[in-house]
Amino acid sequence: MSSHSKNVAIIGAGPAGLMAAEVLAQGGAAVTVYDAMPSAGRKFLMAGRGGLNLTHSEPLPQFLARYREALPHLRAAIEAFPPQALRDWSETLGQETFVGSSGRVFPKAFKASPLLRAWLRRLDSLGARLALRHRWTGWDEQGRLRFETPDGAHIVDIRATVLALGGASWPRLGSDGAWAEILAAKGVKVSPLRPANSGFTVAWSDIFRDRFEGQPLKGVALTSGQATVRGEAIITRAGIEGGAVYALSAELRETILRDGRATLNIALRPDAETGELTVKLSAAKGKQSFSNFLRKAANLSPVAIGLLQESAKTSGSSLAALSPTDLARLIQAVPVQLTGVAPIARAISSAGGISFDELDDAFMLRRLPGMFAAGEMLDWEAPTGGYLLQASFATGAAAGRGALKWLERKI
Template sequence: MSSPSKNAAIIGAGPAGLMAAEVLAQGGAGVTVYDAMPSAGRKFLMAGRGGLNLTHSEPLPQFLARYREAMPHLKAAIEAFPPQALRDWSETLGQETFVGSSGRVFPKAFKASPLLRAWLRRLDSMGVKLALRHRWVGWDEQGRLRFETPDGSLVVEPRATVLALGGASWPRLGSDGTWTETLAALGVKISPLRPSNSGFTVAWSEIFRDRFEGQPLKGVALRFGAHTQRGEAVVTRTGIEGGAIYALSAELREAIMISGQAALHIALRPDLEQRELIARLSEPKGKQSLSNFLRKAVGLSPVSIGLLQEAAKASGASLASMSSADLAHLINAVPLELTGTAPIARAISTAGGISFDELDGEFMLKRLPGVFAAGEMLDWEAPTGGYLLQASFATGVAAGRGALKWLSES
């Protein structure tokens, strides 16, 4: 049984918050998880729609390097709850995992709902209470948590609080970033929230946009400065998105913030060397249209050919007038000017958040004793591939352990 001196409040029922709740409940604390949404884990369920990518199987040193400048701040938390621990935890909930061909780790069910249901059942059996439709609006003059609920205002006074409200992507699922104003008003340093793993805007011609919206560019290589990424991208009505774009999103976003645009180059056939491309393009075209010739000789899709035509028009040239050498060069270096980032509400994740300088080694806010923070509220970002969820789970564990230690010592 928990005692009043060991009561904890978790604000946010996503992976970080629920993991903190589990750690605290295991330690004997009385835990209530508050969330503004009508149900728990809404963004977690969304993440699992295309197959829940829990973590990644690559060696830990390479894994940690994915967090870039935030790596020193996340290292201890991830080492204490590494990818194998997350896989083991999933299996205790009856959800076995497997490693995909890319090294990514998925539950065998390939979705989030069975895992979340089992997890909520476990938390319920541990005495964790779930208070839904409770929107946190800060603290009152006595330092008590304030909530707006369907039944009116509510104040609670836990001995420890874990904030796990997420970033600002997909706000309709609960993470709207409004907490930044509450904490900033108390002097907490917060890096502005920015879209991460997001798409970008491109000034497509009307013809290209109407014809190729939603079409994938498969097996391409994207180059931005010294960075190259192979994979897939998708043409959207307003620009471009997809896995290969997301992997470069941090660098592209920062360039756009500085200069207002970013010059991306796309290799449509990165597996073909220039010499081979020129040889194929030098073959007699006969009576074929240029589009049919490019499709047969080089294996270009209609959207790839459309992209070449967009680039040619932008330079004031035409594909038909180009030499084989020039066309070969263009095929593997199609210039694309990105004019902005897609809205943060459409991004997969968020960059920015609470500065790590504001936290102690237990993930407690130095300005707010007894208040801890975890997950995407913190100032880190990572590529897709399991790194986002791994850090959310691991920081949830770390904040839960920190809160448990606070309860035992205060």
């Protein structure tokens, strides 16, 4: 290839963009990675702040099923770069991985920063260049990429582009979804960006909110419709969030969009039989307070008891007035009315994005030949647990391979 014929722009310096850059640079392309932020991988670093969950160790068939309706569009990319390949890749950068008790895979360093530093060094050694503080704003009259920089407009003439601009969650880290309007103006179908793996709003009473904000409900089981998830939920000032809530967020979000609200049922003692709880709750209370009785008889935490009291107030009754049987049933299915979805800016990820109908098998936009897309800006969502990063890495690699083939055809 001549120098000009192999020029490639990667727009977005997150996992999908950097993986596309690595594939292209290893294939001999002259790669420049553009990003609007002052440094690369800001959301990636945020994701690793509490431990970088790279992927998951469950068997591939179960792993793939997590992508639900998007699976037919993501299968080939993930099978070409599966979880084990991601772990092997991490280890080539000096970051060994381990499997946690939940099956999630983490680097032994646990953080994202050592992996990102090693990755950027590799890209530099491959000749890939970083152009930071470059915000993509579309094209000029001649079809060249246009960027806004602190020094003014910057125009780039290239042979191929990989878009990896992320969704619209955590916009302060760079993924603000502004690209949606740019592509829609070119006729590209973009599904509305919506919160995914998000919290929900609840009209808590002031007493409950002030006392239990930030408190976790541990070892609970959450149910929405036919789906039940075990895990942890956290009471927030505005509502409820946490890992088990995120796992149900797609169903809950769609219910709220359709009906204006949704009911989340919380089993506070999912491992206990209702009959067993009824027997314990039938015991004499003596002189102890009712809350202290619940704590001992049903092994409930203060926040769990507070949630029961909140539910009873909402229904216009009191816990003390319930029969042991009804109280046991309530403990196993506390109804929480969700009134809305937390803002997308606070969501872990986003749903919606570029419709897969707009892409060919190489992740190239059919309406914009030579322009590829990858990562969270595509119309898919997945639960937390390593599935988000895995698909971002895999689609980035797939878009990189597609761009390489495009360049070869254009020689």
